[in-house]
Each structure stands twice: as structure tokens, then as C-alpha cells.
Amino acid sequence: MAVISEAAVGWPASEAEARAAALIGRARLPLIAGLAADLDAIRAAFALADLTGAAVDPAAGDALAAEMRAFADSGQMNTTPAEARHRADLVVVAGPAALAHAVAVGLFEAAASPLYPWRTQRKVLLIGCGDAPAVDFGPTTVAVSHLDADPAHLRPVLAALRAAAAGHGLTAPTGDRPTLAAITAAAAEIKAAAFGVLVYDPAGLGALGIELAQGLVKDMNVATRFTALTPPPALNGKAAALAGLWTVGLPGRFGMVRGVPKGDDWRFDGRRLVASGEADAVLWVGPLAPGLPDWLPAAGTVALVPPGQAAAADVVIEVGVPGIDHGGTLYEARRDGLSYLEPAAPSARPRAAAVIGRLAQIIQGGAAC
The missing domain is CATH 3.40.228 (Dimethylsulfoxide Reductase; domain 2)
Structure with a gap:
């Protein structure tokens, strides 16, 4: 398992990101799951899905589907x-x-x-x-x-x-x-x-x-x-839904099929894709999530998690938490809209959006193929 942490435990960032890009870039059907992150990371995840032909399933996928x-x-x-x-x-x-x-x-x-x-x-x-x-x-x-x-x-x-x-x-x-x-x-x-x-x-x-x-x-x-x-879906799910609507015209689960986004709550259900073996690599985007879902396998999974969170995955990359380590745009229920949240305790931890962007650059450059 490769890890990037504040204490520099495990592989250096460049090596861990290269290994993560290799897992995702070589996959027949990568799955990008969670999207429990700020708006920039969600948009970066959509761009990576477009590049790799991935399926996308937010952590709030079940609630959004219903x-x-x-x-x-x-x-x-x-x-x-x-x-x-x-x-x-x-x-x-x-x-x-x-x-x-x-x-x-x-x-x-x-x-x-x-x-x-x-x-x-x-x-x-x-x-x-x-x-x-x-x-x-x-x-x-x-x-x-x-x-x-x-x-x-x-x-x-x-x-x-x-x-x-x-x-x-x-x-x-x-x-x-x-x-x-x-x-x-x-x-x-x-x-x-x-x-x-x-x-x-x-x-x-x-x-x-x-x-x-x-x-x-x-x-x-x-x-x-x-x-x-009604309360919004958990883990910034409303932001993921809104971003999906204005980006690909779909508010929940979708997949990039031959370059075209297709919505199907059953077909692109992350749990089902993993259980059936259709998804052979997973990128979990979860700086706001309390942990990884129990259906995620360790093998073939790249996990972006908040600092100190234990995660069983091939590559674990610790990223900053929006609103704590860095600013970020999140859905605010009281205002019923997207709002920018200033960092409460700014740190140099990497942003999930930046890590996802670097993975896309590596894959696009051919290093992961």
C-alpha cells in the first residue's frame, strides 16, 4: 500500500500518484466514487471520468436515485x-x-x-x-x-x-x-x-x-x-448533484460511454459494479467522508482521505479537508445554495482537486498506459 501523509509515511507523492494513475489509467472500467469533497474536487473528478471513460457514483447515490x-x-x-x-x-x-x-x-x-x-x-x-x-x-x-x-x-x-x-x-x-x-x-x-x-x-x-x-x-x-x-443528501451530495446537472446533465450516477455521459442508477451503482467485477479500479474521493464504504475492495482502490483516516486500499493519499485545511465551495442547507467556506486551520496538505488533476495529467501523458 502506498501512502502520502503529513508525516511523509510511505512513498513520495510523485511515486504514489504515478501508481494511482497507473491503476486508473489501465483499468477497463474505472469507478470514481464518493465525491464527498468540495466543488473543485467534484469537477476535477468529472473531468477525469471523461478522460478515462469511468463510471461515477456519489456517496449520496442511493438518496439521489430515489x-x-x-x-x-x-x-x-x-x-x-x-x-x-x-x-x-x-x-x-x-x-x-x-x-x-x-x-x-x-x-x-x-x-x-x-x-x-x-x-x-x-x-x-x-x-x-x-x-x-x-x-x-x-x-x-x-x-x-x-x-x-x-x-x-x-x-x-x-x-x-x-x-x-x-x-x-x-x-x-x-x-x-x-x-x-x-x-x-x-x-x-x-x-x-x-x-x-x-x-x-x-x-x-x-x-x-x-x-x-x-x-x-x-x-x-x-x-x-x-x-x-427536505434536508440535502449527506456528504455534500447536493453539490455533486448540481455539478452533475450543469456539467453532464445528470444529477446522480452516470458513466462515460464512448465519450457520452449516460445516466443509469442500476448500471452505474458502485456497489454492483465492484461486486460483479465490472469495475476493476476505484478512485474514492472522500475528504469529507467518515470512512470508506464496506463494499470497496482494497485491491485496485485509490483512496483520497482526510488526514489520519485508516483506509484499506492499494494507494492511500491524505488530502486536506475543505473548510478546515483549505477553502472550498460546499452546499449550505440553511442558505439552500453553494457557499465558499474559509479554512478554519489552513495547512499545506494537498487539495483533492489538485491530486485528481495531477492523476489526469499523468494518464493523459501516457505514463499510466
């Missing part, structure tokens, strides 16, 4: 944290992850300069969030109600709420949790909203659950105003 599948099938209605904070008179929160996101983006905070002075009070409906005792719902929240539900099984509850709001007959979910009476009361509260916001976690619901959540939102828009707010 969200894009639901979007393609039935569309979506979403808003930003700022609009939700200023407009909503009812916030419906489905599950603990959605509640954590709502708190993180300041959804319950009182705006210093409200855009809409007429919106001074709001209600909150929590679904499967427990008692949420530590949450401060802010001075503008006048009532918090709870719909008891298993947070691991929210899809049947959303389906029941949608049916009740539409006036359809329904039966209680398994285990009578929540009760029919509670579902009916919650549906009435949702229908009474002047501007409602449903907060849910796409990663926890899957494609079918996303369709149910968005179906409820769209049903409510027949008579009132309703929209949704």
Missing part, C-alpha cells in the same frame, strides 16, 4: 428554509431526521425583519418525532401537536394522512399507531393551513415515500397553499 426517480415519475413542489420560515402557518415534520433539519436551518426562529408581517403565528405538527423535549419551537409557534408513529415506518402514516385529507375511507396502520381518530384530526389540521410546509427526509422514505409526501403536498394545493422542505 429522489430523482420520484421527481421524474410525479414531480415535486419544494421551497427554501427562508421562505418556509417567513410564510408557513403550519409546519408538518415527518420523523426525527426531518426535525433535526428543521432546527438546523432555523425554521422555527423568529425573523429579525419579517418579510410578511401578517404571518406572526404558526402551528407545528410532529409525526413520529417522539416528544421532542429539547427543541425550541420559537416565539411565533403557538401550538405543537404530536401524531404518534413509528419513525421507521412513516410511509403508511403519510398514505393514511393523504387518504384522510382527501376524504377517502381508510384503516388504521399496523398496530393501531397512530389511531384513526388521530389521523383524522391531523388531516383536518393540515387542510386548515393557509400556507403549510411538510418537512421530510428523502433518504429515509425512499422513492415511494417521497411520492406519498409530494402527493399530499400537491393534493393540498387544490384548495390552499402547501409545499415541502
